[in-house]
Amino acid sequence: MAGAGIVNLDILEEKINKAAERIARLKEEKLALEERNKELKEKNDSLYIRNEELTKEVEILKREKGSAAEFDKTREEIKGKVEEMLAKLEQIDI
Numbered sequence: 001m002a003g004a005g006i007v008n009l010d011i012l013e014e015k016i017n018k019a020a021e022r023i024a025r026l027k028e029e030k031l032a033l034e035e036r037n038k039e040l041k042e043k044n045d046s047l048y049i050r051n052e053e054l055t056k057e058v059e060i061l062k063r064e065k066g067s068a069a070e071f072d073k074t075r076e077e078i079k080g081k082v083e084e085m086l087a088k089l090e091q092i093d094i
Helices: 002-092
Strands: none
Touching: none
8 A cells, every 4th residue: 555655646746747847837938928018018109109200290291281272372362463463454555
């Protein structure tokens, strides 16, 4: 019977060793996942910041485009008035 007890202890020791190895491997995986998670969070934060910068740039470009369109409209109005004045001058026949 004493031999059976030692065999059981050997089996228990083997199971404990395997469990310890598995725990060590899981700890390593956890650390690797935490590091990857940290990297992804930093990248995500960076992308949010870049998105805000690009959004501001788009708003500036929209305003500039609006200003350019308004400038073109004003220029066309002035051109039309000058043409009207030239036509009136031609009618006067100076």
